[in-house]
Amino acid sequence: MRLADKRILLGVSGGIAAYKSAELVRRLKDQGAEVRVVMTRSAKEFITPLTLQAVSGHPVADSLLDPAAEAGMGHIELAKWADLVLIAPASANLMARMAAGMADELLTTLCLATPATVALAPAMNQQMYRNAATQANLQTLAERDIQLWGPDSGSQACGDVGPGRMLDPLELVERCCQQLAAEPLLAGVRLLLTAGPTREALDPVRYISNHSSGKMGYAIARAAREAGAEVTLVSGPVALTTPAGVTRIDVESALQMHEAVMSRVGECDLFIGCAAVADYRPAQVAEQKIKKTGDNDQMQLTLVKNPDIIADVGALSDKPFTVGFAAETVDVEQYALDKLRRKRLDMIAANDVSRAGQGFNADDNALTVFWQGGQAALPLADKLTLARHLVALIARHYRP
Numbered sequence: 001m002r003l004a005d006k007r008i009l010l011g012v013s014g015g016i017a018a019y020k021s022a023e024l025v026r027r028l029k030d031q032g033a034e035v036r037v038v039m040t041r042s043a044k045e046f047i048t049p050l051t052l053q054a055v056s057g058h059p060v061a062d063s064l065l066d067p068a069a070e071a072g073m074g075h076i077e078l079a080k081w082a083d084l085v086l087i088a089p090a091s092a093n094l095m096a097r098m099a100a101g102m103a104d105e106l107l108t109t110l111c112l113a114t115p116a117t118v119a120l121a122p123a124m125n126q127q128m129y130r131n132a133a134t135q136a137n138l139q140t141l142a143e144r145d146i147q148l149w150g151p152d153s154g155s156q157a158c159g160d161v162g163p164g165r166m167l168d169p170l171e172l173v174e175r176c177c178q179q180l181a182a183e184p185l186l187a188g189v190r191l192l193l194t195a196g197p198t199r200e201a202l203d204p205v206r207y208i209s210n211h212s213s214g215k216m217g218y219a220i221a222r223a224a225r226e227a228g229a230e231v232t233l234v235s236g237p238v239a240l241t242t243p244a245g246v247t248r249i250d251v252e253s254a255l256q257m258h259e260a261v262m263s264r265v266g267e268c269d270l271f272i273g274c275a276a277v278a279d280y281r282p283a284q285v286a287e288q289k290i291k292k293t294g295d296n297d298q299m300q301l302t303l304v305k306n307p308d309i310i311a312d313v314g315a316l317s318d319k320p321f322t323v324g325f326a327a328e329t330v331d332v333e334q335y336a337l338d339k340l341r342r343k344r345l346d347m348i349a350a351n352d353v354s355r356a357g358q359g360f361n362a363d364d365n366a367l368t369v370f371w372q373g374g375q376a377a378l379p380l381a382d383k384l385t386l387a388r389h390l391v392a393l394i395a396r397h398y399r400p
């Protein structure tokens with residue numbers, strides 16, 4: 001039972017290999033998976049929903065605009081439910097629609113809305129598979145971190161011989177087992193992580209800070225610990241409980257956070273900078289409380305630049321695998337990509353903090369993660385769910 005408690009959303013698109021989907025559902029269930037099936041319109045020309053309902057034990061979903069289905073497990077709920085979305089068979093047409101980012105029916109919409117890994121088992125005629133348009137679509141999908149499982153090569157239903165056969169159901173089950181392996185994703189990895197705001201003192205009672213609550217960073221600490229990492233959390237001042245098994249170092253200012261990170265970075269394999277570090281601090285910290293004077297309606301502060309912690313980590317000759325965040329209100333992707341390059345990061349999670357209900361001090365968040373040659377969208381979810389998906393994504397790209 002290598003897939004016990006795992007939730008697999010099986011997408012079936014229109015192709016002759018759709019007849020193998022019933023067998024695939026049965027073999028996934030043999031391994032303990034809970035399977036729900038979503039069919040495209042054309043898939044129903046090849047296999048009936050009734051067959052897949054019978055083998056999966058759940059009604060088959062096929063419509064985006066079905067009030068009865070939405071009243072049960074709606075499409076967003078279904079997208080969040082899955083640990084893995086596997087589309088088998090994935091036709092050339094379906095992959096073209098996915099590459100174009102279309103949400104024209106339930107299955108394509110789910111692929112855009114799910115934070116889970118999406119895997120495709122392509123199946124089509126060998127000439128269609130070799131076509132430049134199909135190859136370009138496959139490349140686009142791979143760059144978006146969609147897993148491509150197969151195709152196999154051999155004799156095809158149409159009589160041709162070549163690449164384009166869907167992988168055997170048992171081979172697909174094996175790939176699902178490997179993808180959802182119980183082995184912790186970050187077993188033994190030493191993670192150093194920053195979280196929360198910094199406070200830049202003006203005098204003994206005042207400071208400059210920001211709205212970071214630490215919730216995102218603490219959720220990452222917990223998710224990474226669950227994934228087997230040894231986690232050291234360098235935390236700005238927050239009102240949160242330390243996740244179980246995590247070592248916490250408390251700091252206040254950016255200078256203290258810089259010192260705490262740089263003195264420990266040599267002993268870590270992975271660094272994640274989630275803290276909202278103040279870029280500037282007051283040039284002078286008054287020893288006594290600054291007094292309001294009767295004749296001055298204005299007060300001028302001189303600020304000096306703080307060290308950029310993550311850029312200093314990125315500049316190390318033996319730097320750890322380094323993941324940054326970019327909290328932006330406009331041109332989010334452009335600024336994130338600039339930070340990825342300039343700070344020599346391996347990955348960056350772009351956080352659009354202009355949207356209500358996500359980002360600073362919210363319970364939910366959404367991220368778009370970029371790396372050299374690829375990106376993945378992690379849609380709106382509570383911060384712990386999002387952190388688990390982010391950790392899984394980092395684990396897939398992590399190179400010691």
Ligand code: PMT
Nearest residue numbers: 212213214215216273276277308309310324325326327361
């Ligand atoms: O704490 P929450 O309320 O849960 O909110 C989460 C969050 C919005 C703070 C978090 O998701 C987030 O986006 N963190 C990064 C915030 C930020 O300061 O972004 P930035 O674009 O200014 O910085 C880019 C990167 O450089 C970040 O990895 C940051 O940690 C790092 N940095 C920035 C300045 C500096 N002096 N040193 C740094 O290391």
